[in-house]
Amino acid sequence: MASVTYDRATKHFGDVIALHELSLEIPDGEFMVLVGPSGSGKTTALRLLAGLEGLSGGHIRIGVDLVDSIAPRRRDIAMVFQDYALYPQMSVRDNLAFGLKMAKVPRDEIRRRVDSAAEALDIGELLSRKPRELSGGQRQRVALGRALVRQPKVFLMDEPLSNLDAKLRAQTRGEIKRLQQEVGTTTVYVTHDQVEAMTMGDRIAVMSQGRLEQVGDPDTVYSRPANTFVAAFIGSPSMALVPMTCDADVLVRGDMRVHSGVGSAALPAEVTLGVRPEACRPWNEENGHLGPFEGRVEYVEALGRETFIGVVVADGARFVVDSDGSARVAIGETVRFGLVPEGLHLFDAATGGAIETVKGE
């Protein structure tokens, strides 16, 4: 086990900058999730750590060792690939044992470790099968097992759940997290799925266009997004982002006037107001929400326990209203809603950066 340090790690592919001066400290034993859309540089960051790509600049350390020019096989890491990359001609047992054989681990020890990993992953009965005889979920477990038996310093996982169906994905999410906590191995996990990031990571690093946008524990990233990118990317449905103009400490857009709750001195002339669905509720006189505002219903997503209502306000600003239970509203109807003052996020419209608000925290 070991910590991982990216020190201004940079990767260019020709003129394209895939990763720009990533600096990130991952302490020993942490489950770090790199999350971002396609082209955000998260997979590049992982492949640099694996040694599958060479750095264009900066350094990477595993523990205290500088690994910039160390071959992948000498880095003592194990990786789970998106397509599992199981060796097709080998049985499950041989797949699990391959890395250990390469490392010239004694045969008894290989057998012991393979059996114990197979037991932990409940794949004991599959050991003599070939990968083609396994289901997607079973292959995924074998791929995890292959990483587990190595007992490496760091686990690297490149979207390992993206080929599973939704139910299996949710189940395996919990299992990976449990296994990681049991063995306590530092893990770098890449995903584009923000739900995976939020549920699995001790901390998550949100990336976009080769840059690190924010790093923090899931709760911080969700409740205090550093900029509009993180605000929009993390959370589902996304945070509504509405450009507004400041009139002293009041935010104005058409007929809509929202008290920012921030001293006017802290506000630039143009801001972006961010409101998550849970801070945007059907209007009720008694609960002290800001409003009422009126909007026309664009769509309704009834999930049973709650209903998300997409509304557009007179001048084109869009919000998602979170209503408990199943709300009876029709598309085109006008609804009234209020904003929870503590749930408002303000961003500088020019830079996209968050403006520290006083939300009674």
Place this chain on the structure above:
Amino acid sequence: MTGTFERAINYGLLIFFSLLALAPIVGVVMTAFHGPDALVSGLEVPDPFTVESFRIAWTEGSFGSSLVTSAVITLTTVAFSTVFSVLTGYAFGTMRFRGATVLFYIFLFGLLMPFEATVIPLYFDFRRIGLTDTVWGVILPSTALSIAFGTFWMRAFFRSAPRSLMEAARIDGASSLGILLRVLVPYGRPAILTMVVLVFMWTWNDFLLSLVMLSGQNILTAPLSLAFFQSQRTTDIQLLAAASIIVAFPVLVVYVFLQRHFIRGMVSGSLKG
């Protein structure tokens, strides 16, 4: 209704072309089983059915030794060209190194160059160093030709092989040669066997190169014996047919034996669902 009609047309065409392809082969087989003195015209069922033509053709064409010579040449060529093609294809297909593109085009040039243009100068070169009228006089040029194709073929295979498989092996601690031998060669068995069959066929059936390089006629390959035989007995169609079957038989056996490997889906299941 259209479906049935279309299907009938499809089957009709397929049967027609299959018959076109099969007719000459059936003709040769039928002819070969006629006795050497029988009168043959068209696709006649042999009566009596006899292997006498095979027996005579075997002795007169001295196939006992020419088949051995062909086997030595072909197997050596296949072995050399497979090993070298896998290695060069692996390098060109998976590694980035200085001059890779230029070098690859040089290999490709071997594929594009008409062999007929090089065989005469090659003959004089080989005669000077004493390689004519030896099996090496055929093996070396055949190997070189096969490597040009094999490199092209294996490079295409290695480029299409999943990178993650190689990367997984790299992370698991395999060396470059280890990745090739332990992961890619077993994975690429269908591609490699296809190449083996093709090279086997080309080398076995080669006529021009053997004719030029073995012009002393001390040693003969099977297709050469066939030609020699043909010039002596042009009118004796039964013996010629029998001799042709003797020459074609090993290729057929190799093909039938290795064919199931092409079909076997080695790849399925190794990667995502």
